[in-house]
Amino acid sequence: MGEASDKQNREISAEQVQAIQRGDEVAIAELVRTYAERIYRFVYHQVGGREEDAEDIVQETFLAAIKAMHRFKGSARVSTWLYSIAAHKVADYYRRQKCRKEKPLPPVEIDPSDLDSPEVLLEKAELREKIWTALERLPDRYRTVLVLRYIEGLTINEIMEITGQTQKSVESTLMRAKRAMANILGLK
């Protein structure tokens, strides 16, 4: 857990940022190794676990980051900056999905009695699908803060950094997001 947590919190150095700005291949590889998995997980849960879509969004995120790296001043952490870019890319993804007029998602409901032993239920793909479906149905800003807070385990401060919101606003968004998700899941 400690090693995983270290990996989770690791950031590249300012020198590496400068090296990326110069187009250094080694530094770019280090950027990918440091952040790709985190960003992938952040995206993966937002796109209903569709691996290919998640990979496409991660790729877009890193390409955008590389393109905009010369504007990165180091006032924020690279990870929060990448989360921010990824959140926008996910929003773009959903805008495209709407444009494609895909079929409406199936109804989502969870029997409250199943929640007594969710660990067991989670073994079932069905429940996982239902959570992803509920997340997909949420507005972008709700889905983003929920995933950042409860799946990525970021602090309120970190989420403030990513979303550019105030603490109150983040907390309020979180509360509304949870209620909205509960509604979608049929939790009463």
Add this chain to the structure above:
Amino acid sequence: MTADKTEKTVERLLSLLAAEPVHLRPGFQARLIAILNQAVISRKRARLLIARGWAWAALALAIILALVGGWLVTPRPAITATLEVKEGQVVVQQTRPVFLTLARSSERTLTKGQTTKLAPGDRVRTDANGQALILYPSGSVTEMQPDTDLSLLELRKDPSGLVIRIKVWLGKTLHRVKRALESLSTFETETPLIIAGVRGTVFRLHAISEDHTYLATDEGLVRVQMGDQVVDVPAGYEVDAIAGQPLRVRPQVTIYINLAGRPKAWEATITTISPFAIEGTAPPGTTMVLLANGEEIARVQADEQGRFILPMAFPAEGTYSLELKAVGPGGLVQVAPPVPFTYDATPPSLEILEPMTTEVIGASVTLRGRTEPGAIVQIGSYQTEADAQGLFSIEIPLNPGTNEITITATDAAGNTLTSKFYLVRK
């Protein structure tokens, strides 16, 4: 379920989802790194291309600006004169600025009726039949006679007015200089020998050679400078500027010798009898003096129209050298070259050599005789001229019976001798 509990349930669901291991598929990171590196390379190339594009664009712009700027600052003649060909052919050498100090020279031949613009530096040559006009913006005109070569040295405006400077290398020109009302124009004509500066005048210039220039002023005043010498040539006067000789202004005089109503040019060799007169024109009031062998033999003043008549009578026959002089601004000056003159008052001799008898057979007879060389021999309407030995022959018809023959010999001076005799046709 309370709201708080519901929220906790959502949190719990999400945290359970978080506990699920999520890993990138194998090879994704490597692919992503490759894609990013490729993107970086592409961007670098694009930037390089853009930078090169900008560099080329900047270079092109700089070249265009340099060309436009250069074109704008290229000196061009602000004022031009117009050359108009009146007769024959005229060769024009022109130099025109192209870019900055670069200029293009050209030579072309214009024919009657054609015109072109003349700028300083241009040179114009008329051929043996060529005549041309140069019209200046001030209204002044230069007339070029055949075989004349001149250059337009200067044509510009300065604070005092229009400045025109031309150089007549060779040939005859006439200049009508008009002074602009609003500004005083400067009109200066050079030859290899002199500089003529004028303001509002008409004058003729003949660059005879590098060492000899003739100038005559018809209106106004021309100031002529040759080396350190400066003279003013007023209207009606002229000057022959000859290198190494003093500039002497003299009246313009036209003269001829009037032999009893038969005018002959001054240059002709004259053999005549008295009386005769020397006539001509000169500036009104000019005193004309005629000299024979260096001695003054007549003096007269030109009238208000400038006409003068010098009546002549010689005391004795002989050959004289006649000179015509005038009292000019600088004293007595010769206005015409000496002309040889023979005063002959003796009638020609006349001797009939054939027929030797007064009786003749046939309807006509050929008379042969001797008189003065060149004398005209006339019998009635028949006439002949004696040869260099004075011999002549003339055939005349005869009537039957006695014929009265009147024969007249007239020498070059106009002296005559008439002889009468009879021939009898048998």
